[in-house]
Amino acid sequence: MGIETVNLGAEFTVKFLKEKTNPVIRKLSAMGLKEGSRVKLLLKNGRVYLLRLNNSRLIIDKDLAKYIEVA
Amino acid sequence: MKKSIKVALAGNPNVGKTTVLNKLAGTALKVGNWPGVTVEKKEAFVKVKDYTLHFVDLPGIYTLDPISEDEKIAVNFIKNEKPDVILNIVDTPNLERNLLLTTELLEFGIPLILVLNMTDEAERIGMDIDSDRIEELLKVKVVKTVGRTGKGIDKIIPLLVEIYEKGKTPNSVNYSPAFEEALREVSKRYPKANKHLKIELLSKSQEFKSLKEELEKKFGKSIQEIVADERYAFAHGLYSEVLKRSGSVSRDITDTIDKLVLHPFAGFLVFIGVVYLTFKIAFDFSSPFVDWIDSFINDFLSPLSYNFLETLPLPVWFQRFFSEAVIGGVGFVLTFTPLIGSLYFLITFLEMSGYIPRVAFLMDRFMHKLGVHGRSVIPLILGFGCNVPAIIATRTMESTRDKILVTVMIPFMSCPARLVVFAFFISLFFKDNPAIILTFLYILGIFIALITAFVLRKTLYRGVLSHFVMELPPYRLPSIKSVFTITWAHLKDFLYRAGTLIFGASLLIWLLLNSPPGVKNPSESIAALIGKSLVPVFEPIGISDWRATTSLIPAFLAREIALSSMGTIYTATEDIQRKEDFKIVEASVEQLKAFAEATFEAVRSIFTLKITTFEVEEEEDSLREILREKFNPASALSFMIFILLYTSCLGTFAVMMREIGRIKAFLFLIYSFFIAWLTSFVVYRFYLFLVSI
Numbered sequence: 001m002g003i004e005t006v007n008l009g010a011e012f013t014v015k016f017l018k019e020k021t022n023p024v025i026r027k028l029s030a031m032g033l034k035e036g037s038r039v040k041l042l043l044k045n046g047r048v049y050l051l052r053l054n055n056s057r058l059i060i061d062k063d064l065a066k067y068i069e070v071a
Numbered sequence: 072m073k074k075s076i077k078v079a080l081a082g083n084p085n086v087g088k089t090t091v092l093n094k095l096a097g098t099a100l101k102v103g104n105w106p107g108v109t110v111e112k113k114e115a116f117v118k119v120k121d122y123t124l125h126f127v128d129l130p131g132i133y134t135l136d137p138i139s140e141d142e143k144i145a146v147n148f149i150k151n152e153k154p155d156v157i158l159n160i161v162d163t164p165n166l167e168r169n170l171l172l173t174t175e176l177l178e179f180g181i182p183l184i185l186v187l188n189m190t191d192e193a194e195r196i197g198m199d200i201d202s203d204r205i206e207e208l209l210k211v212k213v214v215k216t217v218g219r220t221g222k223g224i225d226k227i228i229p230l231l232v233e234i235y236e237k238g239k240t241p242n243s244v245n246y247s248p249a250f251e252e253a254l255r256e257v258s259k260r261y262p263k264a265n266k267h268l269k270i271e272l273l274s275k276s277q278e279f280k281s282l283k284e285e286l287e288k289k290f291g292k293s294i295q296e297i298v299a300d301e302r303y304a305f306a307h308g309l310y311s312e313v314l315k316r317s318g319s320v321s322r323d324i325t326d327t328i329d330k331l332v333l334h335p336f337a338g339f340l341v342f343i344g345v346v347y348l349t350f351k352i353a354f355d356f357s358s359p360f361v362d363w364i365d366s367f368i369n370d371f372l373s374p375l376s377y378n379f380l381e382t383l384p385l386p387v388w389f390q391r392f393f394s395e396a397v398i399g400g401v402g403f404v405l406t407f408t409p410l411i412g413s414l415y416f417l418i419t420f421l422e423m424s425g426y427i428p429r430v431a432f433l434m435d436r437f438m439h440k441l442g443v444h445g446r447s448v449i450p451l452i453l454g455f456g457c458n459v460p461a462i463i464a465t466r467t468m469e470s471t472r473d474k475i476l477v478t479v480m481i482p483f484m485s486c487p488a489r490l491v492v493f494a495f496f497i498s499l500f501f502k503d504n505p506a507i508i509l510t511f512l513y514i515l516g517i518f519i520a521l522i523t524a525f526v527l528r529k530t531l532y533r534g535v536l537s538h539f540v541m542e543l544p545p546y547r548l549p550s551i552k553s554v555f556t557i558t559w560a561h562l563k564d565f566l567y568r569a570g571t572l573i574f575g576a577s578l579l580i581w582l583l584l585n586s587p588p589g590v591k592n593p594s595e596s597i598a599a600l601i602g603k604s605l606v607p608v609f610e611p612i613g614i615s616d617w618r619a620t621t622s623l624i625p626a627f628l629a630r631e632i633a634l635s636s637m638g639t640i641y642t643a644t645e646d647i648q649r650k651e652d653f654k655i656v657e658a659s660v661e662q663l664k665a666f667a668e669a670t671f672e673a674v675r676s677i678f679t680l681k682i683t684t685f686e687v688e689e690e691e692d693s694l695r696e697i698l699r700e701k702f703n704p705a706s707a708l709s710f711m712i713f714i715l716l717y718t719s720c721l722g723t724f725a726v727m728m729r730e731i732g733r734i735k736a737f738l739f740l741i742y743s744f745f746i747a748w749l750t751s752f753v754v755y756r757f758y759l760f761l762v763s764i
């Protein structure tokens with residue numbers, strides 16, 4: 001499943017990240033979004049998501065979100 | 072000679088590195104509440120005991136493999152410049168993530184001080200970290216700080232000296248046995264290499280190809296993943312060891328505000344409201360002071376200095392120089408200092424609050440149509456403060472294509488220097504609807520920027536969009552003191568420019584007005600000759616007075632110079648009456664009274680919602696009178712549009728050359744001249760047409 005299936009305000013776990021050697025995905029992991037992370041979907045706006053991750057918030061766009069499989 | 076200790080400030084973006092350095096060294100470097108404020112290395116020096124501490128503030132990074140240009144600057148510094156001590160600043164509430172970079176930094180074996188910043192926010196969520204345990208485990212020094220208030224920061228300098236004198240290196244980072252085993256193999260051939268280098272050799276060098284492949288087979292993943300996972304594991308283990316109490320956010324004020332501010336529709340209304348209020352407050356608060364300075368210079372300072380100069384045996388030309396170039400030119404521009412000050416105060420406040428990156432989220436959808444993502448809104452917004460740092464800020468963009476698309480838009484964002492010119496002409500010709508004209512000019516700039524980017528994207532820069540990922544910080548209430556410090560730094564810059572560049576330009580113009588030597592009538596001077604030869608170019612857009620065209624030439628240095636030059640030229644060519652019978656005591660009392668009134672007016676204006684600035688009929692000083700005769704609303708508008716769109720700013724041009732290359736910068740300059748002329752022409756003709764029917 002992808003993030004698009006998650007409801008606003010719901011929490012999810014990152015199950016799998018595609019292309020773990022892609023520099024952007026590596027940056028994402030370094031920002032704390034890794035396999036196993038618990039994430040909350042705070043807001044959507046057009047092409048972008050706002051996620052909450054521990055004590056930080058992350059904006060990611062939909063194309064990048066396609067690399068993330070959730071459970 | 073004092074010994075120099077090179078200290079690198081490293082850490083994740085937006086953790087307060089620059090804030091801490093400003094407190095340490097008394098600097099006023101730019102601070103803002105979004106990731107990517109510092110985009111080049113900035114230095115500061117502090118003398119203590121026998122040492123000069125040489126601080127280098129670096130752009131924020133998440134790891135040591137950089138993507139964007141600003142990240143590369145930071146990583147190159149750490150890898151190649153060998154700092155003596157690393158000051159690793161971390162955001163305490165997000166300690167676990169921050170420790171990943173700390174782990175990488177420890178691999179270098181360079182003495183390190185860990186600064187746990189933002190402890191106020193950690194406390195608020197009930198989080199507690201055992202700093203003694205960190206010191207014990209890593210053999211590094213740990214300091215808890217609050218950058219906002221400066222709490223704890225005084226401990227850093229003594230520790231820096233101590234750690235340097237003792238040459239205390241941290242404990243080596245320990246990874247899993249299998250991985251360490253492989254690193255030992257690398258050590259055999261490179262015994263002197265630090266751990267970071269060894270890992271790099273293992274991952275990339277042909278020399279260790281078989282060792283690498285063996286390891287990859289054993290772990291069942293690529294070397295990059297192995298390395299990343301080893302570091303994560305270390306950081307995570309460390310974090311669990313030192314965490315006394317993990318905090319949890321219950322109800323967060325940021326989330327509540329964001330529901331409104333980031334709402335797809337309501338958010339836009341908030342945005343418009345914020346922009347409106349910023350300009351309204353900046354204008355209304357400053358305008359009584361602008362008027363006051365104007366009268367202070369003309370009714371007090373200048374008669375006072377004439378009276379004084381008259382007592383000295385000075386030649387007549389000096390007095391003329393003083394009244395025309397200094398008072399008429401530089402003084403004219405200085406009048407607008409309060410406007411610049413209030414605008415920078417509000418912009419700095421917004422920058423430190425955390426609102427700016429919200430606009431990136433809000434505008435993403437729109438920016439996407441232009442082929443760039445929301446993040447590019449940040450440099451564009453910075454452009455309203457000053458185009459130069461805004462262009463440098465494009466270093467955070469992840470591809471050259473995005474960088475160029477954003478860079479060509481920035482010069483059309485109207486900066487305070489342009490506002491000075493607008494404020495002047497609007498107060499002369501558009502008193503009835505100042506807000507409409509001002510909004511029109513700002514929007515016109517944005518519109519031309521959008522067209523420029525759109526055309527480029529459809530032609531030369533088709534490529535694909537890079538990904539958008541950015542941290543969104545919580546809202547933070549700026550400390551008023553630091554807002555003042557940074558505003559003051561901007562103001563000093565403006566005053567410095569007035570004293571150097573603007574003064575220089577006024578001097579040059581004045582000299583040209585008076586040459587060849589002995590010229591009687593300024594309209595026969597070299598200045599007039601040059602100006603007149605340009606008239607044919609500018610006549611179609613309504614600027615046919617040689618004094619205005621002459622002013623446009625030195626204005627290439629900086630836009631305010633258009634005004635100061637006009638001030639100089641018109642004062643020199645028209646007879647402006649000087650007030651006689653100047654009495655210093657009465658005049659001083661009057662000035663004080665006027666200042667008190669201005670202050671009252673300024674404060675009162677904050678409590679009204681309408682822009683009141685241009686409402687009052689002020690008495691005219693003669694320079695305004697003259698310009699009112701020489702221009703009309705149509706040509707004034709045309710002049711403003713030309714100043715708005717033409718990249719008439721040496722600073723911007725120079726930084727464009729550096730960031731996107733000479734040729735592109737030069738082509739852009741020509742383009743901006745052309746588009747400025749064309750737009751002025753269309754608007755001027757249209758205005759005349761409207762008036763005629």
Ligand SMILES: Nc1nc2c(ncn2[C@@H]2O[C@H](COP(=O)(O)OP(=O)(O)OP(=O)(O)O)[C@@H](O)[C@H]2O)c(=O)[nH]1
Nearest residue numbers: 085086087088089090103107108109131189217218
């Ligand atoms: N509450 C709180 N805010 C802080 C503290 N230290 C810094 N800030 C705020 O955090 C924001 C970021 O500060 P900067 O100093 O610009 O951060 P930086 O690490 O230099 O950021 P980059 O240059 O973008 O990497 C600013 O709004 C500061 O006012 C702190 O200890 N507590």
Ligand SMILES: [Mg+2]
Nearest residue numbers: 088089108109
């Ligand atoms: Mg910084």
